[in-house]
Amino acid sequence: MSFAFIKSIFGSQTARVAFGTLILVAASNFAAAQDEPAPTPTPTPIPVATVPPSVLPSDPPPVAPDFRAPMRPLPGSERVGVDVANQISLSLEDAIRRALQNNNDIEASRNSVEIAEFNLRAARGVFDPQIATESYYESATVPTASLIGGAVN
Numbered sequence: 001m002s003f004a005f006i007k008s009i010f011g012s013q014t015a016r017v018a019f020g021t022l023i024l025v026a027a028s029n030f031a032a033a034q035d036e037p038a039p040t041p042t043p044t045p046i047p048v049a050t051v052p053p054s055v056l057p058s059d060p061p062p063v064a065p066d067f068r069a070p071m072r073p074l075p076g077s078e079r080v081g082v083d084v085a086n087q088i089s090l091s092l093e094d095a096i097r098r099a100l101q102n103n104n105d106i107e108a109s110r111n112s113v114e115i116a117e118f119n120l121r122a123a124r125g126v127f128d129p130q131i132a133t134e135s136y137y138e139s140a141t142v143p144t145a146s147l148i149g150g151a152v153n
Contacts, residue, residue, distance in 0.1 A: 090098070100106055
């Protein structure tokens with residue numbers, strides 16, 4: 001606000017001083033209110049019902065005291081690919097050799113070893129010497145530009 005506006009509202013010197021004092025008091029009250037921390041609400045405790053400890057039995061009760069699993073029949077001797085009438089007797093060494101030959105995991109491991117050997121061979125191939133040859137044939141006829149050389153005028 002400008003001084004002329006205040007002088008028009010408050011004509012006398014005393015009114016201006018009173019108005020200034022009022023503004024200073026209001027500003028100091030506002031600043032004091034800002035400095036005080038707001039009171040924090042205290043939480044009210046929620047009552048919790050306590051449950052008395054229960055008495056548990058020492059041994060759990062059996063689910064079904066006279067339960068017996070039904071007897072299952074044994075699998076049949078007619079398996080797929082097994083001919084009971086055409087059996088071959090094998091020694092332990094022959095059985096192990098056949099098992100190792102027909103095992104897919106072992107075959108995959110063999111392939112992995114072979115791949116690693118090829119990769120090693122390829123890595124060593126960087127140091128192999130390289131020999132390169134190149135041949136070409138060129139035939140050129142150079143015209144004679146001198147009279148001494150037999151050039152035609």
